[in-house]
Amino acid sequence: EAGVTQFPSHSVIEKGQTVTLRCDPISGHDNLYWYRRVMGKEIKFLLHFVKESKQDESGMPNNRFLAERTGGTYSTLKVQPAELEDSGVYFCASSQLGPANYGYTFGSGTRLTVV
Amino acid sequence: RKEVEQDPGPFNVPEGATVAFNCTYSNSASQSFFWYRQDCRKEPKLLMSVYSSGNEDGRFTAQLNRASQYISLLIRDSKLSDSATYLCVVNKDNDMRFGAGTRLTVKP
Numbered sequence: 001e002a003g004v005t006q007f008p009s010h011s012v013i014e015k016g017q018t019v020t021l022r023c024d025p026i027s028g029h030d031n032l033y034w035y036r037r038v039m040g041k042e043i044k045f046l047l048h049f050v051k052e053s054k055q056d057e058s059g060m061p062n063n064r065f066l067a068e069r070t071g072g073t074y075s076t077l078k079v080q081p082a083e084l085e086d087s088g089v090y091f092c093a094s095s096q097l098g099p100a101n102y103g104y105t106f107g108s109g110t111r112l113t114v115v
Numbered sequence: 116r117k118e119v120e121q122d123p124g125p126f127n128v129p130e131g132a133t134v135a136f137n138c139t140y141s142n143s144a145s146q147s148f149f150w151y152r153q154d155c156r157k158e159p160k161l162l163m164s165v166y167s168s169g170n171e172d173g174r175f176t177a178q179l180n181r182a183s184q185y186i187s188l189l190i191r192d193s194k195l196s197d198s199a200t201y202l203c204v205v206n207k208d209n210d211m212r213f214g215a216g217t218r219l220t221v222k223p
Contacts, residue, residue: 031209033211035213041215042117042119042213042214042215042216043159043202043213044213045210045211045212048209048210055209056210091158091159102161102164103149103151103161103164103204103211104161104211105161106158106159106160107158108157108158109158111156
């Protein structure tokens with residue numbers, strides 16, 4: 001079974017530019033989550049999709065962040081325009097039933113550096 | 116107060132040592148609990164779930180105390196390959212909250 005796939009693995013952009021991160025969940029997983037870890041801080045929740053619907057987007061930091069999951073398969077997270085404080089590692093995770101009993105599987109992350 | 120608190124360490128122990136990590140959480144309605152392991156520049160990987168009765172997986176033992184809102188992880192007979200950051204994770208209603216992690220280095 002293929003795992004959660006994220007790309008790019010690294011991205012370096014200038015402040016004010018736009019970056020789009022992509023996540024391909026494990027096939028058949030309805031639940032898809034985006035998390036972010038900034039330097040020295042804990043991993044923080046951004047949002048949760050169930051299929052193509054946003055179940056919870058309470059963790060999205062501001063309106064510069066836009067997540068989509070058209071068709072309920074892969075998801076994109078766009079940052080526009082990027083700011084220096086957006087630098088960090090963006091993780092995607094997916095699960096079949098929700099993490100209540102089994103946790104979930106993370107992708108290897110996208111390391112975003114805004115300069 | 117943070118929702119999930121962990122001692123950041125680092126814990127530096129010799130091979131073969133026993134080491135314990137602690138974690139406290141603030142939401143008494145939390146429903147399920149996990150320990151994840153994260154290697155440097157890698158994604159977090161599930162190490163084990165934590166059950167109320169306590170559970171063991173080889174050299175790893177996890178304990179949960181709901182009354183004190185406290186979770187622990189015990190590693191016996193530490194191996195060099197155990198060196199990593201250990202993340203305490205607490206779930207309520209499919210909302211997972213992470214601790215900042217405890218860094219462990221096992222030395223020869």
